[in-house]
Amino acid sequence: MNPPSVVDSILSARYLRKGEKDFTDICRRVASALADDENERARFYEAMISLRFLPNSPTLMNAGTEIGQLSACFTLPVPDTIDGIFDAMKEGAIIHKTGGGTGYNFSHIRPEGSPVQSTDGVASGPISFMRVFNAATDVIKQGGRRRGANMGILNVWHPDILAFISAKKKEGEFSNFNISVMVNDKFMDLVAAKSFETVWLTKGGTGEKITVGQIWNGIVEGIWKNGEPGILFYDEINRHNPTPQLGEIDTTNPCGEQPLLPYESCVLGSINLAACVREGAFDEDLLRDTSRMATRFLDLVIEKNVFPIPQIAEATRKTRKIGLGVMGVHDAMLMLGLSYDSEKGRAWCEWVMKVITETAIEESHRLAEKLGTFPAWQGSIWKDYEVRNAAMTTVAPTGTISLLAGCSSGIEPIFSFAYTRKNTVGKVFVIVNPVFKEALLHTLTGMGYAGDEREKKAGEVISHVHETGSMQDVAWLSAEFRGLFKTALDIPWREHILMQACFQKYVHASISKTINMPGSATKDDCAEALLMAWKLGLKGITIYRTGSREDVVLALKEKE
């Protein structure tokens, strides 16, 4: 879908290594670095070169190179000591250098104003330490190839929670962090019961009382204002913790799709569903075959991975979590004539994710029979069924790899069917989604248009879409056609949440997704969305109201 020059600019900026010319070289290097035999190497190569499956960026960048660090997701513990805090920062810097992203829960750090024994002074609190982490990230680019990404989490029961919630209120603050509040069911029960006056915590020292309402309103206000903080659901995450005997999970990676134990890392890989549609029909056998191959691929990544520090090697090898996910979901749905915001569409998505997860479990079982279970298998939720990996599926954002594959990202709906892209030398391309173009021409033919007249009419619609991002107001087009080709902003926010919930049903880890709301959405809408997400069993939620951030990452007319 993307013109070759766009792909080339991504490749040269991010993935090509010395002496490599194009994508075939990358696929060859990655397949050779991972495969144990020739047959496997050929399978891996074919899946990548056909853009049906791609591993996360660090694998594409570093497999078969001296760096050899292949994972995108890391979580690091932050203890309440100066040594420990600065160790975590150093470990984070090492991870960023190799292209990985780091998540931290800062809740162990004692609150601002509490006593510090060794100096007789007072503590500066988690938020001031976060500032130092943010500055450190600024100076370490990820292997010079992309900006470092962090997740900063604070539990809702930490006394500094109000300051944390408003930490990113000012645009540009903590720019290397996504921030999320870890809420528990106890808190959400009080919110659901509208017990806003209830005192939730009392600050030591000052004795200041903080109510449920103060925290909840702070969260809702922040989300409405600029999309942050995100929310993570502690109890739901831990109800699905595959290795409860190793402890509870309180941290996720930067984009939230991987809740992990301290020092765990995870490698991601995504199947492009659009590449599994053949002549208008979905090829289920191909999906199963790709899911099997991808499970083996990602398990091998754990084997061949060069881990940045020994604690990460140990924690990762203990559970052997892998993160197999999807991209090109909306593209595939359009090819199959399924609306994103329909029961039928969701039923199909649920089925696809079920197939992938079931196949990944089968393959992980087969690998366990041959190579052994993951070491922490006893005492895990898998204790009655041998598997090699404690968790297998996830949904990553696929920010870069979906550009490479030329498909819609993750499970997100398409943002616009016609948009402008600039390559690194500033050349501008108008990109029209090919499925949309074909369906538009077909519709126009059905309406009696032909030849030049049809081209002219199609051009008008495309210009309109390019200008406004939508064609829902082009009344002369059939309702059926407009109903299918809805964009992220045309789709009501409730339907976004329902889609995330339908994938979550079969995903082991979590899901990276943005719930898009129109600019006119109210704070009550934001609050309702959070409650809906909690009730539907999501592990976290990220909301973004159109136009609420100045540095809009994805502008309508120009997507860089």
Ligand code: CDP
């Ligand atoms: O498409 P790509 O493999 O580059 O990455 P993604 O699916 O957009 O993001 C997957 C994960 O990579 C994120 O959740 C982060 O943990 C990490 N990441 C990062 O460390 N730095 C970035 N600039 C982007 C992603």
